[in-house]
Amino acid sequence: MLLTKVTWKRFMTSTKKLQTLLEIGKELSTFLSDLEADIFNLRAMLRAISIAGYAPETLEDWVVGHGEVWAAKLLAAAVRKASSEHSVCFAVPEKEADTVREALLLKFRKDLDAERLSKVEVVKNCSILAAVGHRMASTPDVSANLFDALSKASINVRAFAQGCSEYNITVVVDQNDAVRALKAVHSRFYHNETSIAVGLVGPGSIGKALLNQFKEQVAILKEDNKVDFRVMGIQNRTKMYLSETAIDLSNWEELLQTKGVPKDIAIFTAHMQSHSLPNAVIVDCTADDDVTGNYYDWLQKGIHIITPNKIANSGPYEQYARLRRLQRQSGIHYFYEGTVGAGLPIISTLRGLIGTGDKILKVEGVLSGTLSYLFNNFNGEKPFSQIVTEAKAEGLTEPNPKDDLTGMDVGRKVTILARECGLRLELDDVKIDEDWMSEDLLSHDTAEKYLEELPKSFDEVIEPGGKKRKQQEKSCDL
Numbered sequence: 001m002l003l004t005k006v007t008w009k010r011f012m013t014s015t016k017k018l019q020t021l022l023e024i025g026k027e028l029s030t031f032l033s034d035l036e037a038d039i040f041n042l043r044a045m046l047r048a049i050s051i052a053g054y055a056p057e058t059l060e061d062w063v064v065g066h067g068e069v070w071a072a073k074l075l076a077a078a079v080r081k082a083s084s085e086h087s088v089c090f091a092v093p094e095k096e097a098d099t100v101r102e103a104l105l106l107k108f109r110k111d112l113d114a115e116r117l118s119k120v121e122v123v124k125n126c127s128i129l130a131a132v133g134h135r136m137a138s139t140p141d142v143s144a145n146l147f148d149a150l151s152k153a154s155i156n157v158r159a160f161a162q163g164c165s166e167y168n169i170t171v172v173v174d175q176n177d178a179v180r181a182l183k184a185v186h187s188r189f190y191h192n193e194t195s196i197a198v199g200l201v202g203p204g205s206i207g208k209a210l211l212n213q214f215k216e217q218v219a220i221l222k223e224d225n226k227v228d229f230r231v232m233g234i235q236n237r238t239k240m241y242l243s244e245t246a247i248d249l250s251n252w253e254e255l256l257q258t259k260g261v262p263k264d265i266a267i268f269t270a271h272m273q274s275h276s277l278p279n280a281v282i283v284d285c286t287a288d289d290d291v292t293g294n295y296y297d298w299l300q301k302g303i304h305i306i307t308p309n310k311i312a313n314s315g316p317y318e319q320y321a322r323l324r325r326l327q328r329q330s331g332i333h334y335f336y337e338g339t340v341g342a343g344l345p346i347i348s349t350l351r352g353l354i355g356t357g358d359k360i361l362k363v364e365g366v367l368s369g370t371l372s373y374l375f376n377n378f379n380g381e382k383p384f385s386q387i388v389t390e391a392k393a394e395g396l397t398e399p400n401p402k403d404d405l406t407g408m409d410v411g412r413k414v415t416i417l418a419r420e421c422g423l424r425l426e427l428d429d430v431k432i433d434e435d436w437m438s439e440d441l442l443s444h445d446t447a448e449k450y451l452e453e454l455p456k457s458f459d460e461v462i463e464p465g466g467k468k469r470k471q472q473e474k475s476c477d478l
């Protein structure tokens with residue numbers, strides 16, 4: 001299927017009569033030129049359809065589809081007269097593209113030469129989706145639901161036709177999106193449901209907890225909230241396991257271990273796009289910048305992102321701003337509430353305040369679960385390093401607890417909050433005092449090595465209630 005567009009320019013300057021009218025007054029001249037353009041528009045549209053020479057019944061074989069939604073027989077023609085754009089577009093079978101284009105160029109030769117028409121454009125690889133039913137034109141929400149389902153599935157609508165027919169709304173979409181579009185619309189109208197394919201990267205403490213929540217909640221979410229979540233891929237540091245339908249969440253660890261293949265983020269991404277569910281989201285539960293390096297690509301591909309990973313939003317400002325810009329333009333979701341305050345709604349509260357006209361004067365809080373745990377539990381009975389190891393076992397620390405103890409984790413959170421408040425801040429602008437940690441200890445980049453070295457460097461230096469503890473116990477101000 002393809003879409004043929006005929007775009008024309010306004011007729012105004014070429015007629016003396018109109019020039020005279022233009023001088024009379026802006027309002028009258030605008031009205032008349034609009035009228036002139038509209039008449040021209042309509043004539044061009046009627047000519048274009050007759051040149052294409054298709055009776056409605058021959059359109060039947062243009063439509064790939066089945067079932068109630070894709071009722072080819074009732075599809076008359078996907079024609080849109082877009083007077084605001086001054087273009088006419090209509091769909092013809094792909095194999096007719098060149099013939100139709102030649103016919104249009106021949107017929108409009110004079111208009112094109114005189115620059116009354118700007119171009120004849122062929123858009124290939126399109127599909128028509130028709131929603132068909134009774135009393136559609138007089139039932140509120142039908143078109144809203146159709147377009148909302150397509151929009152939630154990030155499907156671009158190239159053209160549409162509703163007219164005042166009781167039976168049919170027709171949309172033209174990219175051929176690659178056809179099956180997803182059909183599923184999105186079908187599940188909206190028939191199951192009143194949104195289906196979401198989930199890919200999880202990083203099944204560590206947080207990722208595992210999320211998978212367990214999915215296991216417990218998917219049936220309830222489907223029943224009560226009409227959201228059908230299906231985990232289609234899981235990837236850790238070395239392996240990935242992909243499913244065409246949904247991963248059995250009572251058994252995912254074994255599946256990943258025994259049937260997982262070497263991880264490949266490009267294949268993982270393609271898999272999240274290729275299945276037939278209308279919506280896809282990747283949840284990044286790593287603390288890895290190799291993974292965040294894919295965010296832009298994912299958003300561009302229409303894959304939503306949810307993450308507690310702080311790296312992307314506390315990295316270089318330009319990179320963060322670029323992501324946020326793309327997110328706003330595309331309407332694809334990028335959720336990162338979990339980066340600050342874990343389960344607490346801090347970012348959404350700030351947004352609510354700012355969005356309703358408040359000015360944020362100050363943010364104050366204890367932003368580190370790990371440091372709170374250390375302060376609450378370090379009373380001299382056990383060595384400091386042991387309490388840090390306990391905090392890691394509790395799942396409180398970063399993958400490498402060095403990031404918590406240096407204050408880097410808090411620094412990242414402050415940077416994220418500051419940016420939410422509209423400040424153009426870099427991580428380097430946040431004062432993080434690492435001086436009290438030995439260079440040797442600072443050099444360890446793996447959690448194992450860091451925890452191994454910790455007793456040597458810490459247990460001597462840190463005393464419960466001592467000076468160092470008091471220095472670190474301060475809350476954080478922005």
Ligand SMILES: NC(=O)C1=CN([C@@H]2O[C@H](COP(=O)(O)OP(=O)(O)OC[C@H]3O[C@@H](n4cnc5c(N)ncnc54)[C@H](OP(=O)(O)O)[C@@H]3O)[C@@H](O)[C@H]2O)C=CC1
Pocket residue numbers: 201202203204205206207235236237238285286287288290291308309310338339342369395396397398399
């Ligand atoms: N712990 C907490 O309370 C909170 C944590 N966060 C954030 O959540 C994120 C995860 O933390 P947490 O679960 O504690 O960390 P974990 O160390 O427990 O888990 C990290 C996971 O990421 C995987 N991983 C690391 N690198 C890659 C990679 N390049 N590709 C694929 N997978 C990778 C690891 O794989 P493997 O299993 O093979 O090692 C592991 O499964 C962090 O960004 C953290 O800042 C946010 C709020 C609260």
Ligand SMILES: N[C@@H](CC=O)C(=O)O
Pocket residue numbers: 339340341342367368369370371396397398404409
């Ligand atoms: N390591 C972090 C976890 C959440 O971001 C913390 O200790 O608060």
